[in-house]
Amino acid sequence: MDxxxxxxxxxxxxxxxxRVEGHGDICVDVKAGELKECKFKVIESARFFETMLRGRLVxxxxxxxxxxxxxxxxxxxxxxLKASEKAIGVEPHADTVLLRKLLxxxxxxxxxxxxxxxxxxxxxxxxxxxxxxxxxHKPVIERAFRMKKVADVACEVLAGRHTHPxxxxxxxxxxxxxxxxxxxxxxxxxxxxxxxxxxVELFKKLTLPAxxxxxxxxxxxNDEEYAFYEGKINxxxxxxxxxxxxxxxxxxxxxDYSSAKFVSVNDAPYMVGALARYNLNGDKLHKKAKDxxxxxxxxxxxHNTFMNTVAQVVEWGHCLEESxxxxxxxxxxxxxxxxxxxxxxxxxxxxxxxxxxxxxxGAVEVPRGILFHDYTVDGSGVVxxxxxxxxxxxxxNNLEADMRKIVPEIVGKQSKxxxxxxxxxxxxxxxxxxxxSTHILDVRFV
Amino acid sequence: xxxxxxKVAFFEFTDCEGCQLQVANLGPGLLELLKVVDLVNxxxxxxxxxxxxxxxxxxxxxxxxxxxxxxxxIAAKAKVIVALGACATIGGVNNLKNLKSLEExxxxxxxxxxxxVPDAIPTKPIDEVVKVDYYIHGCPIYGPEFVRVMxxxxxxxPYQVPNYPVCVECKQNENICAYEKGLFCLGPVTRAGCxxxxxxxxxxxxxxxxxxxxxxxxxxxxxxxxxGLTVDExxxxxxxxxxxxxxxxxxxxxxxx
Numbered sequence: 001m002d003x004x005x006x007x008x009x010x011x012x013x014x015x016x017x018x019r020v021e022g023h024g025d026i027c028v029d030v031k032a033g034e035l036k037e038c039k040f041k042v043i044e045s046a047r048f049f050e051t052m053l054r055g056r057l058v059x060x061x062x063x064x065x066x067x068x069x070x071x072x073x074x075x076x077x078x079x080x081l082k083a084s085e086k087a088i089g090v091e092p093h094a095d096t097v098l099l100r101k102l103l104x105x106x107x108x109x110x111x112x113x114x115x116x117x118x119x120x121x122x123x124x125x126x127x128x129x130x131x132x133x134x135x136x137h138k139p140v141i142e143r144a145f146r147m148k149k150v151a152d153v154a155c156e157v158l159a160g161r162h163t164h165p166x167x168x169x170x171x172x173x174x175x176x177x178x179x180x181x182x183x184x185x186x187x188x189x190x191x192x193x194x195x196x197x198x199x200v201e202l203f204k205k206l207t208l209p210a211x212x213x214x215x216x217x218x219x220x221x222n223d224e225e226y227a228f229y230e231g232k233i234n235x236x237x238x239x240x241x242x243x244x245x246x247x248x249x250x251x252x253x254x255x256d257y258s259s260a261k262f263v264s265v266n267d268a269p270y271m272v273g274a275l276a277r278y279n280l281n282g283d284k285l286h287k288k289a290k291d292x293x294x295x296x297x298x299x300x301x302x303h304n305t306f307m308n309t310v311a312q313v314v315e316w317g318h319c320l321e322e323s324x325x326x327x328x329x330x331x332x333x334x335x336x337x338x339x340x341x342x343x344x345x346x347x348x349x350x351x352x353x354x355x356x357x358x359x360x361x362g363a364v365e366v367p368r369g370i371l372f373h374d375y376t377v378d379g380s381g382v383v384x385x386x387x388x389x390x391x392x393x394x395x396x397n398n399l400e401a402d403m404r405k406i407v408p409e410i411v412g413k414q415s416k417x418x419x420x421x422x423x424x425x426x427x428x429x430x431x432x433x434x435x436x437s438t439h440i441l442d443v444r445f446v
Numbered sequence: 447x448x449x450x451x452x453k454v455a456f457f458e459f460t461d462c463e464g465c466q467l468q469v470a471n472l473g474p475g476l477l478e479l480l481k482v483v484d485l486v487n488x489x490x491x492x493x494x495x496x497x498x499x500x501x502x503x504x505x506x507x508x509x510x511x512x513x514x515x516x517x518x519x520i521a522a523k524a525k526v527i528v529a530l531g532a533c534a535t536i537g538g539v540n541n542l543k544n545l546k547s548l549e550e551x552x553x554x555x556x557x558x559x560x561x562x563v564p565d566a567i568p569t570k571p572i573d574e575v576v577k578v579d580y581y582i583h584g585c586p587i588y589g590p591e592f593v594r595v596m597x598x599x600x601x602x603x604p605y606q607v608p609n610y611p612v613c614v615e616c617k618q619n620e621n622i623c624a625y626e627k628g629l630f631c632l633g634p635v636t637r638a639g640c641x642x643x644x645x646x647x648x649x650x651x652x653x654x655x656x657x658x659x660x661x662x663x664x665x666x667x668x669x670x671x672x673x674g675l676t677v678d679e680x681x682x683x684x685x686x687x688x689x690x691x692x693x694x695x696x697x698x699x700x701x702x703x
Contacts, residue, residue: 047460047509051551052542060686063652067539070464070586118470131485134477145473152471160647162471163464163586167647174648344649347628 008033008412012420026423028403030411038403040396040427053386057353058084058377059170059345065373065388070163071114071433074107074155075366076373077165078229079388083373086244086360088381090171093339099173101229102326103158103165104364105319108228110151110162111367112274112312112319115431116203117144120309123425124206140202147195147316150188154323157181172342176335186327189320196317200292203313208306209422213405215303215398216270218250219277220365226277226284226318228365234280235265243363246372250389262397263389269397272369273430274311275302289318305402308429312367346381353381368392368431392432399430452600455487455499456530457520459506459513460540460569464586465531466505472589479593482600500525501599504572507533507540510565514575521576526599529571529578530592532585532687536656539585540569541689571690580605585654585687588640608638609659612651613666616642624650625673630683634666653687657696 014026029037049068053061062080066073078100085092092100117140118130127133134141152162157177160166167175221240222231232240233249241249251264264270278285279301282293293299293314298307346353361374369391376385406426410419456466466488469476486499502524508514521527532538543551548566556563572578582595598605612633616623619642624631632653633645644651658664662677670676681688688694 047540048543048551048555051546051554052539054554055546056542056686060652060684064539064542064686067462067464067585070462070467073462073464114470131480134480148471149473160643160649161586163467166644166649343627343629345629348630349628 006412006415010411010416010419012416012423014420014424026403026420026427028407028419028423030407033408033411035404035407035411038400038407040399040403040432050386050388053375053383056383057345058088058355058375058381058383059353061375061383061386062168062170063164066164068388068390069433071111072107072366072368072371073163074103074159074165074168075364075371077168078104079362079364079366079371079373080375081168081170082362082364083360083375084170084362084377086362087358087375087377088170088355088360089358092171093336095335096172096340097229098326098330099158099177099335099340100168102323102330103155103168104228104366105323105326106151106154106158106162108315108319108367109323110148110155111431112316113144113147113151115367116199116309116312116316117141117147119431120425120428121202121206123421123428124208143195143198147192147199150185150192150320153188154185157185169342169344172340174342174344176337176341177330179331182327182330186324186331189324189327192320196288196292196320199313199316200295203296203310208304208310209425210304211306211402211406211409211426212303213305213402214301215305215401216265216268217276217279217301218265218270218272218394219280219370220363221281226281226286226322230364233363233370235270237280243372244361246361246363246374246389250372250394252389263394264397269401270394271305271398272391272394273308274315274367275305275308276369277365278302278311278314285314286318286321288321289314292317305426306429308431312431354379355381359385366391368433369394390433392430395430395432399427399432402426451482451484452501453486453499454483454501454503455520455524456485456503456505457487459504459517459533459572460509461506461531461533461538463505465533465582465584468586468589469530469592472593475589475593479596499523501528502526503528503530504534505530506572507537508570508572508575509540509543509567510563511567512565514567514570517572517575526579527572527576528580528582528595528599529573530582531587532583532654532656534572535578535581535583536687536693537569537571537690538654539686541687541693542685544568544689545685569690571692574691581607583607583637583655584640588643590641591639609664610638611658611664611666612636612638612640612642612645612655613669614638615640616645616651618642619646621645623669625669630680632680632684634669635661635664635677635681652684657681657688657693659696661696 010030012028027039061084062077065080066077068076122129155162159168167173216236218235220227220231221234253262282300296310298310357379359376363372372389374387375383378384529535580595582592595605615638629650631650633651635657636651636653637655665677
């Protein structure tokens with residue numbers, strides 16, 4: 001078949017989708033303009049994190065689960081710490097919470113800039129990767145590296161490193177961030193404001209595909225702030241549910257006819273991530289972020305999935321301003337070292353370890369959406385049961401629903417190559433992170 | 447006349463992709479590397495895919511038959527193979543899966559009705575499948591060591607992974623010994639090379655770079671003697687990274703299932 005013809009019969013098979021984290025395939029089959037098959041196949045090997053956790057000490061849990069994902073390592077750590085603390089009855093000090101919120105902002109800064117510059121921008125600039133942009137758009141690439149560096153340095157100062165943070169522990173931190181280093185981070189962040197403005201200008205010039213499908217949106221929400229670290233589960237702005245009751249609304253099931261674990265809300269797919277957060281909590285964004293949203297044409301509610309990338313740009317501005325504000329507060333009020341400095345494990349004389357037995361769920365917003373960890377711990381500090389629900393697992397059903405909507409809209413109008421690119425861009429808009437596969441929901445080996 | 451630049455390809459198997467992210471995070475350092483090599487495959491950040499390559503950098507463990515076959519095919523084209531990160535070099539945390547029955551774990555995760563992962567096998571570091579020329583240990587890798595190893599690769603010289611304990615670096619960094627703070631730490635039995643990353647930030651070493659070649663005889667005996675501990679005792683506490691055949695053989699026994 002002529003590649004450029006706009007046939008009503010199209011078979012698309014993208015093996016190993018690039019510029020995403022983890023392994024996924026896109027398979028679409030259209031016959032006589034009618035959609036026969038439409039799948040996003042996850043082909044990562046199973047890792048069995050939930051069973052690995054069983055039998056481990058709860059103090060190891062956050063170290064182990066941060067290894068679920070190198071990109072969202074801080075988010076996994078924090079969801080894990082929240083679940084662990086809830087299970088064994090530890091209440092972290094307000095200053096610990098403040099440092100965790102600051103760290104979580106760095107995760108969004110780091111991951112979002114990677115997504116919108118390195119993974120998405122090449123599509124919008126008509127190239128295959130950032131490598132050719134090094135020659136043609138050098139200032140853009142340098143800016144991307146500079147923006148990413150801010151978050152990397154901040155993570156180093158706060159937690160020792162971004163991928164697999166070291167110093168965040170149950171009940172506190174194992175090292176107080178050095179004030180001189182924090183000052184340096186603050187300076188870098190103030191300077192990054194100009195880079196944010198340039199980024200907004202760049203995205204103003206780029207055109208995302210026009211598309212609309214009203215989805216369900218789920219994110220954490222609270223009254224105080226644009227929620228990342230804490231809140232209740234907000235379902236479509238209609239219902240708020242306590243995180244401990246997540247299993248009542250977020251339904252995971254194995255279905256007989258398919259080797260898949262489906263995640264649904266109200267018996268239907270739903271979307272999590274920057275666009276879901278923006279739709280549900282956008283009124284609580286920092287003013288500069290709100291201004292950027294208005295300038296980039298992002299309005300609530302937005303039902304164009306491709307705009308998830310723009311919502312990430314907007315969140316970048318928000319997280320930068322919030323980070324600056326938190327550091328200034330720490331500089332002014334200091335941190336209660338006595339209350340928040342802890343050891344990573346109980347000391348030798350406290351072995352064999354004794355803890356309260358119990359179960360706890362922890363949820364945080366990571367770059368790609370709401371993340372749940374849920375542990376049961378026995379009286380000797382050993383995890384006896386664990387469950388994790390990863391944002392990409394939640395998004396895949398919604399991505400397939402988007403594919404089913406968009407394919408009939410573009411078939412016959414776009415060539416096979418153009419259709420492939422549109423579908424790749426759609427998948428990338430979710431910023432899928434497939435390496436986060438615990439009990440992968442949709443494993444079909446090809 | 448300048449010689450053609452060596453072609454370098456990155457491929458990943460079962461892992462978190464955090465080690466490739468450390469490479470991407472080199473930023474200006476990555477741009478320097480691109481001056482001397484041609485990056486022909488790096489799926490996490492590139493859509494271009496080259497067919498030919500000289501240096502193959504592999505991240506991740508082998509955890510399915512599909513992984514195993516794919517690794518053999520990919521490796522057949524390469525002149526030099528570099529294992530990137532703990533999952534590739536020693537199996538990483540993926541090894542924990544090997545400490546329990548795979549069938550039992552499938553039942554726990556997926557129930558008894560279906561087996562969506564019939565392809566799964568016990569985790570292997572990549573050198574159980576292909577010959578490895580260079581090892582970059584760590585979970586994640588330590589950026590400066592990546593650069594050092596790549597220099598050796600490009601010059602065609604062997605790279606010697608340090609075979610002395612993390613304690614050596616920890617002392618150079620003037621950290622207070624974890625044992626002095628009443629904590630357990632795997633530093634005395636773990637390969638150095640990370641600049642004692644965890645102890646520098648108030649943490650304890652969990653052994654991510656793998657055990658010393660012969661921990662029972664090479665360990666920091668003075669530290670263990672001072673605190674009345676044996677190698678077995680401290681290894682019993684922390685087995686996050688020690689589940690592969692290779693690692694448990696160093697320890698002198700199979701880990702308790």
